[in-house]
Amino acid sequence: MKAIRRFTVRPVLPEALHPLSELARNLRWSWHAETRDLFQSVDPERWSASGGDPVRLLGSVSTRRLAELAEDRRFLRRLTAVADDLRDYVTGDRWYQGQTTELPAAVAYFSPEFGITAALPQYSGGLGILAGDHLKAASDLGVPLIGVGLLYRHGYFRQSLSRDGWQQEHYPVLDPHELPLVPLAAADGSPAQVDLALPGGRRLHARIWQAQVGRVPLLLLDSDVEENDLGERGVTDRLYGGGSEHRLLQEMLLGIGGVRAVRMYCRLTGHAGPEVFHTNEGHAGFLGLERIAELYDEGLDFDAGLEAVRSGTVFTTHTPVPAGIDRFDRELVARHFGPDAELPRIDVGRILGLGMETYPGGDPNVFNMAVMGLRLAQRANGVSLLHGHVSREMFSGLWPGFDADEVPITSVTNGVHAPTWVAPEVFRLGARQIGDERTEDAMTVGGSDRWDAVGDIPDQDIWDLRRDLREQLVMEVRERLYASWKQRGAGTAELGWIEGVLDPDVLTIGFARRVPSYKRLTLMLRDRDRLMDLLLHPERPVQIVIAGKAHPADDGGKRLIQELVRFADDPRVRHRIVFLPDYGMAMAQKLYPGCDVWLNNPLRPLEACGTSGMKAALNGCLNLSVLDGWWDEWFRPDFGWAIPTADGTAMDEDQDRRDDVEATALYDLLEQRVAPRFYERGQAGLPDRWIEMVRQTLTHLGPKVLAGRMVREYVERLYTPAARAHRSLVPDVARELSEWKARVRGGWHRVTVDHVETSAAPMSTAAELGATLVLRVRVGLGDLVPDDVEVQAVSGRVDSDDRITDATYVPLKPTSGPDQEGRWSYEGPLSLDRTGSFGYTVRILPAHRLLATGAELGLVVVPSEGVGEEAGVLMR
Secondary structure: OOOOOOOOOOOOOOHHHHHHHHHHHEHHHHOOHHHHHHHHHHOHHHHHHOOOOHHHHHHHOOHHHHHHHHOOHHHHHHHHHHHHHHHHHHHOOOOHHHOOOOOOOOEEEEOOOEOOOOOOOEOOOHHHHHHHHHHHHHHHHOOOEEEEEEOOOOOOOEEEEOOOOOEEEEOOOOOHHHOOOEEOEOOOOOEOEEEEEOHHHOEEEEEEEEEEEOOEEEEEEEOOOOOOOHHHHOOOOOOOOOOHHHHHHHHHHHHHHHHHHHHHHHHHHOOOOOOEEEEEOHHHOOHHHHHHHHHHOOOOOHHHHHHHHHHOEEEEOOOOOHHHOOEEEHHHHHHOEOOOOEOOOOOHHHHHHHOEOOOOOOOOOEEEHHHHHHHOOOEEEEOOHHHHHHHHHHOHHHOOOOOHHHOOOEEOOOOEOHHHHOOHHHHHHHHHHHOHHHHHHHHHOOOOOOOHHHHHOOHHHHHHHHHHHHHHHHHHHHHHHHHHHHHOOOOHHHOHHHHHOOOOOOEEEEEEOOOOHHHOOOHHHOOHHHHHHHHOOOOOOEEEEEEOOOOOOOHHHHHHHHHHHHHHOOOOOOOOEEEEOOOOHHHHHHHHHHOOEEEEOOOOOOOOOOOHHHHHHOOOOEEEEEOOHHHHHHOOOOOEEEEOOOOOHHHHHOHHHHHHHHHHHHHHHHHHHHHHHHHOOOOOOOOHHHHHHHHHHHHHHOOOOEHHHHHHHHHHHHHHHHHHHHHHOOHHHHHHHHHHHHHHHHHHHHOEEEEEEEOOOOOOOOOOOOOEEEEEEEEEOOOOOHHHEEEEEEEEEEOOOOOEEEEEEEEOEEEEOOOOOOEEEEEEEEEOOOOOOEEEEEEEEEOOOOOOOOOOOOOOEOOOOOOOOOOOOEEO
8 A cells, every 4th residue: 555645753863962963954964075974884874775865864774773873982972073073164264254344244045946965856957056056165165145945845857768768757755854954943933934925815825944054044935835725835846847827936936935034034043134135047036026025114115125125136147048038928927916916015017117128129028037137136147257248248138228248247157066076086185185174175265276286196196096986987877877777677687788888998978967959968979970980999989978857848858868868779889878867966976077078069159157067177077168158268278178169150040060060070079189198198108198187177277166266256246245235225325326317317318419529630640559639528418417427438449340349438527517508518538549440439328326337227328420520430
C-alpha cells in the first residue's frame, strides 16, 4: 500500500552532540570542507547514501551510533572546534566591517531561484547558481544581506531519458521539514506568514521558511498552507511552471510578499532594515510597488514615493534574449491590482505605466517586467562588460535621444564562489604553497590581480592533479551513465560496455548548461564524420562529456538533446562521448574539475555571462569559447582559445550558414591547436606548454572570476551609492524631487537650442591639435531656469555618418539672460584634443543634485537643423 504522507522521524541528539544540529542547519557546510568531513565521520555509508546532506544524515543515523559518538572524545573535540569556527565565522568582523566608508546597514537581495546546494533544489540554471554564489560571497565578506525567494514544493524538475533519448521530467515532492530549513516563528511562536489580496475577495497566504547561508538569512515563501484554497496552494508548486496567471502570482508573491517577509523578519529578529533592495532580474520587480505603498503611510503620493524607492533600488538584468523576459497581458495585471485586489491605494494606471513598452517596436498591450524593473531602479547593471553594452542597446528606447553608450545601465561581471566550485584537491595544492588560511582568503575575499604562488607549483604536481581529477570524472561518468541506461530500460547484461567509457589519459572536453537554442548544444554535430575523426583519432583522441536540461515546454530544446543522445548512443563512439541526464550542482562539482577543456559556443552576443567556464577555470580547465559573455572581456591566448564568429548581416540572416562556418572553426581549433598541445610532450615527458596554460589560467583568471570580487564591486559601485541616495530621499526631499521632475517634464517642450557659434571658423588655422575655441550658445528655457538644466558641449571624433564617437562632455556656463525674448546665453571652451575628423554639437539635459545621471529622465534637447554654425560642425 502507498503512504498518503511521508515524513522523517529524527532521533533526539544527545546533549553533547547538540552542535551537530546547528552545523547541519547552517548551509556553510556546503562550502566548508572541515564541516563536511565531520559529518562524513558520523557514518560514512549513510553520508554517501544521503548525498552529502547533513539533515538527511541526522535523520537516518541510529541512536546507537549517536550514543557512541557522544562518548567519543576525539569526535567531540572535532565537533567543538568546528562549532567554534562557525560561531566565529558568523559573528566576527570580516571585510565589510573593516571598511571606512559608510556602507548600507543591510541589503535585501531578491531572486526567483537560489542554487546553494543540491540538498536544497530551488534552482534551474545560471541565474539561481549566481544568486546562491552571491549570498555565499556576501557571507564570506560580512555583507549584511537578506536573501528573498520562493520555496517550490517540486523544485525545478528531475530529468531522465526515454529509450529513444527524449527528455522526461519528474517532479518529486519536497517536504520542507526534510530540507535544511526552519520555519520563521512569529512573536507568539506560531508560524510567521504574509498574505496578498486576490481578485474576488480571496487571499493568498504564504509561510516563511528560513535557510541560513553562513551569515546570510535566506527567506523562502511557501503558499502550500492550509489557509489557502487548492489553487492558491499551488502557486509555489514548481519553478518556472504554469501559465501566465500562475507566473504573475508567483512574481507578486516574490516581490510584494517578499518585502512584507523582510519587514517581519527584521521586526522579529532585530536585524537592521534594508537600505538597498537588489532585484535579481525582473521577476521580483513588484517589490518596488509594495515599497511605494508603504510610503503612503508617511504621507507621500505615488510620484514622491517612486523617487524615494528608486533611490535605494538596484536592478540586474541577466538576459540579452527578449524571450527570456516575462511579459504579461495588461488586462491580467490590471485585474490583480487596485481597489478589489492588491495595493488598493495605488492607481492601477500608474502601475501599468511602469511596465509599458513605450519605445518603438514595443507592444502597448503587454506589461514588461524588465521595463518595470528599470523604471523602479535608479541603478541598473548587466552581468559582463559585453552584456552591459548589449543591454544598453536593447533598452535604449526607454531613453530616447541618447546614444546607447549613455543609457544608464552599467555592468558588474559575474563571479563564482570558489570554495563551492574548487575541488578539494585543487585547494590542497594551493594550501601546500601558502597555507590554508591564506588560500581561503585568496578564494573568498580576493583583491589581488594575480595568484603568483601558482608559479611555484612544480609541473609534475599540476599534471598529476589534472590526471587525478580526470580519473575521478571518468568513474563518476560511468556510474551516472549506468544509472541512466537502467532508467532507459536497459538490462544489466547489455551494459558491460560502460566499463570502457572514457579514458583518464584522453583529452576531455566538457559542455554543460541549459539547452535553449542560442546555446547551440548540437553545433558539434554539424559535421558528424569530422567529429567522429576527432573522437577516434589514433594518436590524439578527444572525449566529450555533455549535460543539460531543456525547459519542460521547449520541445525544440528536447529535440536537440535527443539528436545528441542518439549520436552518443552509436556503438562506434559511445566510449568517447556521453550525455549525462539530470544536470545539477552535485554533478557540476565533479564535472568542472575533471575536464581539460570547457566548451561554450553560443550565438554571440546572446550569452549574458556564462559562469560555468569560470568554475572550470578555477580548477585549471582551459576555456574554448566564442568571444561572448565574460570570455569576451578576459580572453587571452594564455588561458585558452577563442572560437571565431561569423558576424555580419548576411550571416545573421542565414543561421545554417553561420553554424556551418563556426562549427568548422571549432573543428579546426580542436584538430590543429587544442589536441596537439595536450598530447605534445617535452623533455621530461610532460605536456609543458599545456601545463603552462593551466598555470596562467590559475594565476591570472583565478582572481578575476571570484564571486568575492563581484560582491565587492556591487558594494562599492552600486549598494553604497544607492544607500547614500536612499538616506538623502527623506519624505520632504522626495516630494521636492518629484515636484521638480514634474515641472521639468511639463516645461521641457519649450526648451530649445537657438544659436551656436565659435570664436573661429571651423576651417581656419585655429582648427589645429591643441587649439581651444570659445563656444557661445543661445538657448530657450521657457519656464525653467539655468539651475534646472545643464548645457553641454559634446565633441569628439566623427564616423562616416557624422556621428560623434568617444565623446567628451563639457558643461557651459550661463553668461547672460534672460533677454527680451527669454533667451539665455552660455559660453565655454571647446578643446581640439584629437586629430582627424572632429565634430561637436550642443545639448541640454535636466540637472538636479539628486539625479544619478543626466540621462535619468530620458529628456534631452539638441540643435535643430540649420541652427548656428551648421548645428554642430565637422572639422576634417
